[in-house]
Amino acid sequence: xxxxxxxxxxxxxxxxxxxxxxxxxxxxxxxxxxxxxxxxxxxxxxxxxxxxxxxxxxxxxxxxxxxxxxxxxxxxxxxxxxxxxxxxxxxxxxxxxxxxxxxxxxxxxxxxxxxxxxxxxxxxxxxxxxxxxxxxxxxxxxxxxxxxxxxxxxxxxxxxxxxxxxxxxxxxxxxxxxxxxxxxxxxxxxxxxxxxxxxxxxxxxxxxxxxxxxxxxxxxxxxxxxxxxxxxxxxxxxxxxxxxxxxxxxxxxxxxxxxxxxxxxxxxxxxxxxxxxxxxxxxxxxxxxxxxxxxxxxxxxxxxxxxxxxxxxxxxxxxxxxxxxxxxxxxxxxxxxxxxxxxxxxxxxxxxxxxxxxxxxxxxxxxxxxxxxxxxxxxxxxxxxxxxxxxxxxxxxxxxxxxxxxxxxxxxxxxxxxxxxxxxxxxxxxxxxxxxxxxxxxxxxxxxxxxxxxxxxxxxxxxxxxxxxxxxxxxxxxxxxxxxxxxxxxxxxxxxxxxxxxxxxxxxxxxxxxxxxxxxxxxxxxxxxxxxxxxxxxxxxxxxxxxxxxxxxxxxxxxxxxxxxxxxxxxxxxxxxxxxxxxxxxxxxxxxxxxxxxxxxxxxxxxxxxxxxxxxxxxxxxxxxxxxxxxxxxxxxxxxxxxxxxxxxxxxxxxxxxxxxxxxxxxxxxxxxxxx
Amino acid sequence: xxxxxxxxxxxxxxxxxxxxxxxxxxxxxxxxxxxxxxxxxxxxxxxxxxxxxxxxxxxxxxxxxxxxxxxxxxxxxxxxxxxxxxxxxxxxxxxxxxxxxxxxxxxxxxxxxxxxxxxxxxxxxxxxxxxxxxxxxxxxxxxx
Numbered sequence: 001x002x003x004x005x006x007x008x009x010x011x012x013x014x015x016x017x018x019x020x021x022x023x024x025x026x027x028x029x030x031x032x033x034x035x036x037x038x039x040x041x042x043x044x045x046x047x048x049x050x051x052x053x054x055x056x057x058x059x060x061x062x063x064x065x066x067x068x069x070x071x072x073x074x075x076x077x078x079x080x081x082x083x084x085x086x087x088x089x090x091x092x093x094x095x096x097x098x099x100x101x102x103x104x105x106x107x108x109x110x111x112x113x114x115x116x117x118x119x120x121x122x123x124x125x126x127x128x129x130x131x132x133x134x135x136x137x138x139x140x141x142x143x144x145x146x147x148x149x150x151x152x153x154x155x156x157x158x159x160x161x162x163x164x165x166x167x168x169x170x171x172x173x174x175x176x177x178x179x180x181x182x183x184x185x186x187x188x189x190x191x192x193x194x195x196x197x198x199x200x201x202x203x204x205x206x207x208x209x210x211x212x213x214x215x216x217x218x219x220x221x222x223x224x225x226x227x228x229x230x231x232x233x234x235x236x237x238x239x240x241x242x243x244x245x246x247x248x249x250x251x252x253x254x255x256x257x258x259x260x261x262x263x264x265x266x267x268x269x270x271x272x273x274x275x276x277x278x279x280x281x282x283x284x285x286x287x288x289x290x291x292x293x294x295x296x297x298x299x300x301x302x303x304x305x306x307x308x309x310x311x312x313x314x315x316x317x318x319x320x321x322x323x324x325x326x327x328x329x330x331x332x333x334x335x336x337x338x339x340x341x342x343x344x345x346x347x348x349x350x351x352x353x354x355x356x357x358x359x360x361x362x363x364x365x366x367x368x369x370x371x372x373x374x375x376x377x378x379x380x381x382x383x384x385x386x387x388x389x390x391x392x393x394x395x396x397x398x399x400x401x402x403x404x405x406x407x408x409x410x411x412x413x414x415x416x417x418x419x420x421x422x423x424x425x426x427x428x429x430x431x432x433x434x435x436x437x438x439x440x441x442x443x444x445x446x447x448x449x450x451x452x453x454x455x456x457x458x459x460x461x462x463x464x465x466x467x468x469x470x471x472x473x474x475x476x477x478x479x480x481x482x483x484x485x486x487x488x489x490x491x492x493x494x495x496x497x498x499x500x501x502x503x504x505x506x507x508x509x510x511x512x513x514x515x516x517x518x519x520x521x522x523x524x525x526x527x528x529x530x531x532x533x534x535x536x537x538x539x540x541x542x543x544x545x546x547x548x549x550x551x552x553x554x555x556x557x558x559x560x561x562x563x564x565x566x567x568x569x570x571x572x573x574x575x576x577x578x579x580x581x582x583x584x585x586x587x588x589x590x591x592x593x594x595x596x597x598x599x600x601x602x603x604x605x606x607x608x609x610x611x612x613x614x615x616x617x618x619x620x621x622x623x624x625x626x627x628x629x630x631x632x633x634x635x636x637x638x639x640x641x642x643x644x645x646x647x648x649x650x651x652x653x654x655x656x657x658x659x660x661x662x663x664x665x666x667x668x669x670x671x672x673x674x675x676x
Numbered sequence: 677x678x679x680x681x682x683x684x685x686x687x688x689x690x691x692x693x694x695x696x697x698x699x700x701x702x703x704x705x706x707x708x709x710x711x712x713x714x715x716x717x718x719x720x721x722x723x724x725x726x727x728x729x730x731x732x733x734x735x736x737x738x739x740x741x742x743x744x745x746x747x748x749x750x751x752x753x754x755x756x757x758x759x760x761x762x763x764x765x766x767x768x769x770x771x772x773x774x775x776x777x778x779x780x781x782x783x784x785x786x787x788x789x790x791x792x793x794x795x796x797x798x799x800x801x802x803x804x805x806x807x808x809x810x811x812x813x814x815x816x817x818x819x820x
Contacts, residue, residue: 020753020756020757020760021756024760027764027769028769031769075763077767122800124798126715126718126721126722126725126797127715127721127725127797128796128797129797129798129799129800130800131800195763479711
């Protein structure tokens with residue numbers, strides 16, 4: 001028996017499990033203007049077993065043509081809401097469903113919030129309620145809409161048979177409307193039409209539901225269809241690790257997206273070459289005479305046809321099954337340079353990758369974290385596994401053949417990519433396990449190559465250091481809401497790695513840098529507002545006031561550290577902070593040398609020959625105190641010390657009541673000091 | 677993920693225990709030690725906001741919010757109800773709920789500090805709401 005649809009009726013359907021919120025939601029509905037001739041009613045579904053079940057129950061119980069499915073924590077503040085959505089439906093009868101926020105294109109993982117979104121809302125998070133405006137200029141057809149509020153003019157059953165939880169019912173319903181030839185749209189709202197409580201949500205079953213969604217609709221999701229069409233060339237380098245090479249090749253046979261593998265042997269003497277020759281691998285390159293990675297990688301690129309996407313990796317690295325496809329998904333922007341997966345030796349998060357057996361679980365967890373951006377910009381690439389688009393070589397050129405160690409070849413190439421405004425990213429949806437021991441020599445000529453490379457790099461770039469790693473120990477002291485607008489100055493910013501990552505974590509942060517190396521400034525200018533200057537002259541070339549000023553291993557190089565810190569009071573906003581890392585001259589390794597009558601300077605480390613001032617814990621506290629700052633937090637980096645050092649330390653501790661063990665064990669202090 | 681759920685419950689239970697024993701210094705430590713975790717748990721994130729309210733109330737020599745409640749649920753409920761009323765003010769749909777709002781303020785001994793903290797979190801046009809509250813206080817329509 002068919003039911004007659006009431007054309008002039010609007011039904012609000014709410015799945016409810018919290019009376020307080022539901023009543024408030026209803027209060028706002030009661031204040032809506034109802035267009036002439038229309039009727040509204042409300043169905044509250046108590047304690048539904050799933051969203052789809054609750055909404056099906058509501059849909060079947062109502063004859064209204066227009067149904068508004070909304071969460072109990074959505075408050076409609078646009079009093080003209082009903083007329084406004086009726087106007088949208090009137091424009092085109094093929095419009096089946098309207099949302100307040102939607103995605104015009106789902107990501108390759110089928111996740112809405114990873115790509116560009118349309119719409120607007122007032123977003124309530126515990127600490128703040130603010131307007132969130134995505135692209136909201138015109139009525140936009142989208143692939144999926146967010147389920148916090150969905151308006152339909154046709155009844156299509158919710159997929160209760162598939163989705164028995166609280167996730168992906170919205171994406172599924174969007175696809176069901178599309179399957180029936182209807183459009184799903186987000187209207188232009190002007191001022192947002194709703195407030196939505198989007199505090200922390202449980203994503204316990206999220207990934208299970210996501211996989212169901214992809215299984216059901218994968219063929220209808222453009223990004224997934226395109227991703228599955230990607231082809232990757234893997235360039236696998238190896239040197240004297242026959243067993244790992246065999247193992248890696250077997251592992252790669254299960255990894256998605258690989259079209260071909262080019263195996264490049266860097267002059268192995270352990271029988272790897274003979275074994276490879278005896279196999280049926282089509283693409284093999286044997287480097288004669290161990291010439292280094294600059295030549296090796298170039299030779300492979302010149303002698304073999306590659307696909308559009310290339311993953312360079314070392315035998316002994318094990319990427320998770322879907323991770324290479326995820327990596328190249330991160331290379332889809334026009335200015336993408338390289339993409340790196342999270343590994344146990346690359347990125348802090350990778351510490352949980354303890355072996356190949358946990359890769360699948362790690363990848364799954366990484367992919368369901370709502371607040372985790374899919375990619376994060378960085379300046380540093382991991383030479384042991386990294387991906388690149390082939391056309392980058394047309395822009396940047398080939399690798400420098402004078403360089404031999406892979407670290408230096410890639411560092412040099414990365415700087416050239418920065419000069420070409422190409423970005424490096426960490427793709428947090430991709431992961432790999434590196435089987436090497438920490439510090440293990442993976443390639444031939446390790447130290448010798450690096451020494452030769454350093455000489456070449458100094459001459460080529462006019463710099464002594466090539467630091468592309470951010471100082472995360474200092475970054476941790478910046479605690480701001482992710483969307484806050486604030487300003488950070490880094491004194492001695494070098495190539496800008498820390499500023500770059502701060503900007504990546506805080507998109508509305510303006511980053512400024514100062515450095516005395518003109519060559520570094522020219523490169524860092526591509527990543528932040530960076531100027532040449534010597535802060536020891538007690539002047540800086542910026543007019544702005546800052547929220548944070550960072551000194552990462554800089555104060556000990558200054559002639560006037562206290563005056564410089566005092567000057568920073570004028571450069572900081574009220575309650576602004578200085579964040580600094582400072583080496584500890586009282587470290588037990590220095591004391592051990594001293595009692596032997598030695599105080600030897602070196603190129604790097606605690607006794608770097610360019611250190612002009614030396615600090616202990618007390619001197620650091622005094623420095624900030626005298627300069628008008630209050631130290632809010634101070635921590636130390638501690639490394640293992642030898643038995644003899646411990647012995648010396650115990651003797652020294654008996655000689656003074658003012659010292660404690662940690663003062664000898666701390667290699668470097670990190671400080672957060674607030675302007676008084 | 678299971679571990680995360682357990683932490684959520686354990687921390688809330690711990691908060692309630694400390695509140696019951698009136699161990700406010702320990703509550704401060706609980707809420708401020710690992711703020712990243714606390715701020716991921718809605719109810720405790722609200723309690724953390726209210727921690728600074730308590731500090732302001734204490735400094736002003738007033739009875740603090742934590743002294744007025746028996747558990748975390750009550751803190752969250754106060755916060756939610758206040759937010760709802762303040763939002764109604766902001767969007768001009770207070771209607772006849774002003775009396776009920778006033779009663780809520782009196783019965784629950786809501787301080788200005790608590791009210792303003794909630795306003796800061798829940799309202800978009802804070803200046804408008806602040807002005808409404810000030811006007812109503814001057815007219816004697818709101819008693820705080």
